[in-house]
Amino acid sequence: MNAMTRRAVMGTAAVSMALALSACGDAGGDGQDERSPTKIGLLLPENKAARYESLDKPQFEKAVKRSCLDCEVVYANAASDVVKQKQQFDQLVADGVKVIALDPVDSAKAAGWVKEAKAKGVKVVAYDRAIQGADAHVSHDNYAVGELQGEALLSALGAKAATARIVMINGDEKDPNAVLFKKGAHMALDGRVGKIAYEASGEWDPKVAGEKMTAAVASVGKDRIGAVYSANDGMAGGIVTSLENAGIKGIPVGGQDAEVAGIQRIVAGTQTFTIYKSPLDLAPKAAEFAVDLLLDVPIRAQTQTDGVPSNLLDPVVVDRTNIQSTVIQDGIYTAADICTPDLADECDELGIK
Known part of the structure; x- marks a missing residue:
């Protein structure tokens, strides 16, 4: 489903569910619940690895906006603290967020959270790390x-x-x-x-x-x-x-x-x-699953992981021979990001530009 098709589906779903989805717009001053059903939660596990803040989060947010103009991503990072992540998860549920993309600090403990949330009508996309009982799972192999x-x-x-x-x-x-x-x-x-x-x-x-x-x-x-x-x-x-x-x-x-x-x-x-x-593969696929679950559209999964519909993406080895054709060509980094003054000669030698 491309972005245009998904927006069309979103419009149809909004009409058919009327009050339930508030037409995928803002809850006004007419007494409606201000907790927006178009909010999607994103909970990432830690900030020691730079990728989560610099790559995964922005790519997920961009992909959600491409598919759902009225959707808002509510983000939090657990900083490796499972208790903190449970509080973040519970807060999203309490705030009426109906779909949460969760990369758990502890997958075994997160399975219990998912079970409790599903009883309240909340759906969960297991982001990168598998979670038993999730509604969908996106990771690499x-x-x-x-x-x-x-x-x-x-x-x-x-x-x-x-x-x-x-x-x-x-x-x-x-x-x-x-x-x-x-x-x-x-x-x-x-x-x-x-x-x-x-x-x-x-x-x-x-x-x-x-x-x-x-x-x-x-x-x-x-x-x-x-x-x-x-x-x-x-x-x-x-x-x-x-x-x-x-x-x-x-x-x-x-x-x-x-x-x-x-x-x-x-x-x-x-x-x-x-x-x-590549977060250009991982984050957009997770965002696609999250939007589809929000709209109650069947997700398109390649396989299953412990009974959970899943897409497993292909990883790539990067060494001195293919930096230009991978992370730079994909727009993850620019040559300026990598080639600090002390690395200028090495970058020239490797053809990084």
């Missing part, structure tokens, strides 16, 4: 993300892979996506590298990841680490700092999310690759 990370690490190691000792710094174990990243990475790496010499959770926190990397150096040995798997770019930043402090240079370090800092480290040569999960 997170198992494939882990596999791509593992394969990219193998490619960077080349002939050294068979004897290399690998450090793995995984994501938060409460995050179901982190579990899938880890499984996919192990599928690619197990039996194809010399040894997973150290493995721990970095809890999606650059500081924690850096501390775990320092512990790995002490455990494995400064000169015996062949490569580092980092579940995302934020943690990769802490890991790279730890490696530099230990005097370790030139080993492959992978990440995920295509954050601008991660791209800059790739340009600089301190990070080897990242995984690009």
Whole structure:
């Protein structure tokens, strides 16, 4: 359904539901409930990873406006606090928001919230992380993300892979996506590298990841680490700092999310690759599902995740060879965003413009 068709559907739905939807307009001073049924909630889980504020939120808001001119996005970020996110969720329900796109801090706990909300007529789109009982789910193929990370690490190691000792710094174990990243990475790496010499959770926190990397150096040995798997770019930043402090240079370090800092480290040569999960795909699809659920229009899902209608999008490896043709060509970043003065020569060499 394109934007024009969806607006037409919205008009039809507004006529047929009249008072219930207030004609998808403003509730005036005629005694109607001022809580607008055209509000869509967006709750994101944390602000340690830059992508949520700089990419996901604005792309979701733009996509909602393209599909539903009268819709308003009500946004909040939980800053990694599950109690805070529950309060945000409950507030949206209390304010009469009928559709909420939720990227949960804790998916297991969020399943209970969804059950309670559905009893009150509220529909939920599981944004990125799956939630049992949600009305729809949009994410990337997170198992494939882990596999791509593992394969990219193998490619960077080349002939050294068979004897290399690998450090793995995984994501938060409460995050179901982190579990899938880890499984996919192990599928690619197990039996194809010399040894997973150290493995721990970095809890999606650059500081924690850096501390775990320092512990790995002490455990494995400064000169015996062949490569580092980092579940995302934020943690990769802490890991790279730890490696530099230990005097370790030139080993492959992978990440995920295509954050601008991660791209800059790739340009600089301190990070080897990242995984690009385009918000140009994720946020608009989640917004489409949210608007369709608001209008009671059947959603168009490709598959199911634990019984929830789902779309799983394809991730892409980004390294020094394809920065221009991915994140810049898609308009996620400009060359000026990436190419700070200290990276000007490297950007010229890579043809980033």
